Amino acid sequence: MCPGTILGLAADEMSMQHDRYFLVVLSGIALLFTGGCRSDPDGTESGSVRPSPDGGLTIDGGGGNSNLLDAGPLPPLVDNAAVYAPGDFDVVTVNLTVPDAAMLATIESTMSNDQTPAVFSAPDYASDGATPNAELQLHGSTSRMAIQKSYQVHLSKTGAAWRGSHTINLLKHPFDLTRVRSSISFDEFRAISDFTSLQQGWVHLVINGVDHGLYQWLEEPDTDFLTAHGLDPQGTVYKSETFAFQPIDPAVAADPAQFGLLVEGKGTPAVGKFQQMAAAVNDMTQDINDVIARYFNRANYITWLAVNMLMTNYDTNTQNFILYSPSNYEGWYFLPWDYDGAWDWYSQPGEFTLPRYRQGLANWWAVKLHARFLSDPQNLADVDERIEVLSSTISDSATTSAMAKYHDLVQSFISVVPDLDNLPCADGGTPQAVVDWQTEYTRVGSAASAAFATYAATIDRPMPFYLYTPAFDDPSNPTSVTLSWGASFQLHQMPFTYDLDVNTLSTFDPSGAVLSQTGLTDTQATVTTLPAGQYFWRVTARVSGDPDDDWQSDYQDQTVDIP
Numbered sequence: 001m002c003p004g005t006i007l008g009l010a011a012d013e014m015s016m017q018h019d020r021y022f023l024v025v026l027s028g029i030a031l032l033f034t035g036g037c038r039s040d041p042d043g044t045e046s047g048s049v050r051p052s053p054d055g056g057l058t059i060d061g062g063g064g065n066s067n068l069l070d071a072g073p074l075p076p077l078v079d080n081a082a083v084y085a086p087g088d089f090d091v092v093t094v095n096l097t098v099p100d101a102a103m104l105a106t107i108e109s110t111m112s113n114d115q116t117p118a119v120f121s122a123p124d125y126a127s128d129g130a131t132p133n134a135e136l137q138l139h140g141s142t143s144r145m146a147i148q149k150s151y152q153v154h155l156s157k158t159g160a161a162w163r164g165s166h167t168i169n170l171l172k173h174p175f176d177l178t179r180v181r182s183s184i185s186f187d188e189f190r191a192i193s194d195f196t197s198l199q200q201g202w203v204h205l206v207i208n209g210v211d212h213g214l215y216q217w218l219e220e221p222d223t224d225f226l227t228a229h230g231l232d233p234q235g236t237v238y239k240s241e242t243f244a245f246q247p248i249d250p251a252v253a254a255d256p257a258q259f260g261l262l263v264e265g266k267g268t269p270a271v272g273k274f275q276q277m278a279a280a281v282n283d284m285t286q287d288i289n290d291v292i293a294r295y296f297n298r299a300n301y302i303t304w305l306a307v308n309m310l311m312t313n314y315d316t317n318t319q320n321f322i323l324y325s326p327s328n329y330e331g332w333y334f335l336p337w338d339y340d341g342a343w344d345w346y347s348q349p350g351e352f353t354l355p356r357y358r359q360g361l362a363n364w365w366a367v368k369l370h371a372r373f374l375s376d377p378q379n380l381a382d383v384d385e386r387i388e389v390l391s392s393t394i395s396d397s398a399t400t401s402a403m404a405k406y407h408d409l410v411q412s413f414i415s416v417v418p419d420l421d422n423l424p425c426a427d428g429g430t431p432q433a434v435v436d437w438q439t440e441y442t443r444v445g446s447a448a449s450a451a452f453a454t455y456a457a458t459i460d461r462p463m464p465f466y467l468y469t470p471a472f473d474d475p476s477n478p479t480s481v482t483l484s485w486g487a488s489f490q491l492h493q494m495p496f497t498y499d500l501d502v503n504t505l506s507t508f509d510p511s512g513a514v515l516s517q518t519g520l521t522d523t524q525a526t527v528t529t530l531p532a533g534q535y536f537w538r539v540t541a542r543v544s545g546d547p548d549d550d551w552q553s554d555y556q557d558q559t560v561d562i563p
């Protein structure tokens with residue numbers, strides 16, 4: 001069996017869908033070899049990238065240009081503050097007329113990416129109200145499953161832009177009870193160096209004469225955005241869809257449809273250098289700090305990590321971030337996107353509790369780039385320092401102030417239909433829902449200090465790890481089984497040990513306990529005393545100095561069947 005293999009996937013290739021209960025049932029020896037060993041592709045066999053004589057990178061294909069790229073450090077990321085002056089846009093009523101109402105209904109019910117012609121009109125964008133001047137489609141991934149949809153309008157390229165762009169994002173944020181988590185995030189980004197923000201405003205949306213309530217307009221991070229923000233309009237912008245900084249197979253890089261499942265391109269394509277960056281991240285012969293220096297901007301990357309920690313924007317492992325690369329550099333900047341799940345969203349009434357392995361920096365540990373970077377003590381110290389500095393900017397007072405200016409506007413919409421009927425709370429559709437909204441609105445005002453406290457309380461915990469498929473050592477003696485797991489890691493390099501528990505109950509209630517081993521230093525244990533039956537097993541890493549507080553469990557428990 002390949003070391004670290006779970007159902008044919010290397011442990012570091014597991015997706016981040018850890019919130020779903022993961023169950024592996026082993027029945028005899030038949031499942032011992034579930035998939036074979038494979039090496040990580042280094043991305044250099046596709047012919048899309050070749051080194052230049054001076055150590056730079058030449059892009060031969062894949063949609064990039066053929067210029068020699070600068071392998072030196074990226075310059076500091078500087079946003080154009082003037083783009084936000086004198087302020088964001090006031091609320092306006094936007095009317096969308098969709099001639100084919102049946103087509104729109106089908107798109108909404110099937111949650112497809114299809115587009116339908118539409119007429120876009122606003123106080124500052126005239127139309128005749130009848131001739132389509134745009135295409136309308138749904139926006140978002142999980143949000144399209146909500147009753148109230150988010151939309152993206154694509155204005156005709158031959159027509160005028162609206163607010164500087166031909167792509168218009170109309171975002172409902174249906175799962176955010178406050179409706180302002182995204183807005184306050186992009187407000188606060190503007191006071192943070194080595195980062196960018198986006199222009200935004202409020203829209204009262206009407207489609208075919210039907211009131212759809214309040215929406216956030218958020219600037220599209222495309223080539224128009226690059227120009228407006230003083231960045232390189234010839235640069236590459238990729239919005240992550242399912243990209244976890246894993247190696248990109250040449251076949252995937254060569255297939256626009258498959259590559260598009262990883263990232264959505266919004267600027268000049270540069271598949272080759274994107275592939276090269278991912279290969280470097282996964283090349284363990286390269287020091288991670290050399291990789292960061294060549295393929296990222298260190299200050300920007302550390303800022304991105306710190307911002308997400310202080311805003312508890314945890315859903316940023318494989319999505320909800322943007323990578324931008326100037327056309328003449330190899331490197332990539334992290335830009336923000338989608339923060340409606342930030343600001344302690346998991347403590348919103350009705351939401352599930354964030355599991356321990358996703359609290360604090362442990363949330364990003366399953367992504368190799370972040371794990372490699374945070375494993376270096378100096379890098380961790382730099383992240384810690386940036387979090388400390390930014391805690392005075394991303395503060396309760398700043399958050400409360402940002403929320404205050406939106407309070408009355410948002411309340412005027414969520415107090416009436418259609419928004420009242422669709423607030424994500426137990427009392428939706430009743431006057432009590434407004435009370436629930438106000439309670440959550442007030443609570444979020446202290447989310448920044450709560451996030452900093454979470455960071456401090458979790459920083460000494462071991463990092464989460466995966467359990468591997470149980471292995472029967474001797475087919476003639478199936479009661480002897482080896483249970484193994486990946487190594488944990490303690491960021492401050494404190495000693496820790498493992499506890500192994502085997503139980504007949506998935507809840508690991510003491511009444512079902514059949515085996516408990518503590519103080520293990522190896523990452524495997526052979527069990528020979530289990531009678532026939534099905535068992536659940538788990539492993540817990542504990543820091544020796546404070547085992548009751550600084551402990552971490554595996555990403556998912558497993559089962560083992562003893563025939």
